[in-house]
Amino acid sequence: MHKYKDLDIWKRAVSLATDIYKATSNFPSEEKYGLVSQLRRCVVSIGSNIAEGSGRNTDKDFNRFLSIAYGSTCELETQLIVATNLKLLPLEESKKLQQEVIELQKMIFTFSKRLKQR
Secondary structure, eight states, X not given: OOOGGGOHXXXXXXXXXXXXXXXXXXXXXXXXXXHHHHHHHHHHHHHHHHHHHHTSSSHHHHXXXXXXXXXXXXXXXXXXXXHHHTTSSOHHHHHHHHHHHHHHHHHHHHHHHHHHHO
C-alpha cells in the first residue's frame, strides 16, 4: 500500500482540480449543471481514484484505479476542448490547463508502468 498524500501524481491531480475549480468559477450560470459540473466531477475523480487505488492490497488493484484516473484525464481534456470551442474558456487558459492534463497523464502512465514492473 502507498501513502497517497506522498505521491506526486496525487499532489498534481489535486493541484489540477484546484485550477479547474478556479477556471470554471466564471462560467455562465446556465452551465452550472452542464460543463461546470462535468469538469469538476471529472477532475476530482482523478485524485480520488489515485487515493482509492493506493489503499488497495495489491499493485494490480492499484493499477486498475490508475487506469480509471487516466481515463478521467482523457475525459477532462475533451471537456476542456468543448469549453474552449464554446468560448467559455479563454484559449490561453485552456492551453495551460490542457498542458497540465498532459503532464499528469505522463506521470500516471510512468507510475503505472513502474508498478507493473515490481
